[in-house]
Amino acid sequence: MRAMTYDRFGGNEVLSETRQPRPRVGPSEILVRVRCASVNPVDWKVMAGGLKDLMHTVFPVVPGWDVAGVVEQVGIDTPEFSVGEEVLAYARKDYVHGGTFAEFVTVPVRALARRPASLSWEQAAGLPLAGLTAYQTLTRLGTGEGSTVLIHNAGGGVGTLGVQIAVALGARVIGTASPGRHDTLRELGAEPVAYGDGLAERVRELAPDGVDVVADFVGGVLDVTRSVLAEDGRHASIADPAVLEAGGQWMWVRPSGSDLAELGRLADEGKLTVPVAATYPLERLADAFARSQEGHTHGKIVVTV
Structure with missing residues (x-):
């Protein structure tokens, strides 16, 4: 699969587009074909080594924790979802390695929710971590x-x-x-x-x-x-x-499919919207990070895959 990765801590210069193995799907995981993934400041802070004393890192790293996409494969212990469903997730795992700026990402089923009908793919990708x-x-x-x-x-x-x-x-x-x-x-x-x-x-x-x-x-x-x-x-x-x-x-945000589903309900009731400031293709992730680092963007920065 295509993926943006880095093999050492550093600035945007350490990012490159590479080919990575398609992730294996654990018993309680869902494989998501990524449509959009949004940028959060924590993404480039982690890349710079900001959490290396808190979370174990396995290189090469695919950055990114926010995702919206389609269920590609289900684990053997995930009756909640089916292949083809549209979903979103705060896909942070317990260590830093396989993130969302790629064609595929595995997500623990407990972190997954169905995409609200009222949100576009870009808006859905921008909702999880911040929301x-x-x-x-x-x-x-x-x-x-x-x-x-x-x-x-x-x-x-x-x-x-x-x-x-x-x-x-x-x-x-x-x-x-x-x-x-x-x-x-x-x-x-x-x-x-x-x-x-x-x-x-x-x-x-x-x-x-x-x-x-x-x-x-x-x-x-x-x-x-x-x-x-x-x-x-x-x-x-x-x-x-x-x-x-x-x-x-x-506060340290926790992945939660049930909380994310509640945010989706608010969105579908017209009580919550997600502003999107800019979109970038996957190969321009470094530019998306640079836009985020400016600190003056009002709305989410989204990467399309």
């Missing part, structure tokens, strides 16, 4: 009807989905973003506030009694979180382990 990160953060914090939620970096990839999910859960949402993203956040149902000096005061003007939930999707904002959190409030961060010392949760 699950937002959904699991908000639900673990008990977000629900009547909650007031502050989302840091609400205009980012995870934050944009987080706003929609929190609104669907019945929460009032305050979202931090640059002024250029405020109209978009209003359309999604959030009350936007600008970054920078005085942020805590601006949030307090909107929520004088404090907020019930803070979801930090950027890092470096713990002081603001502490100053606006209600006395019995809950908070979590995906980017700042110091949150643990402040009574919060440090």
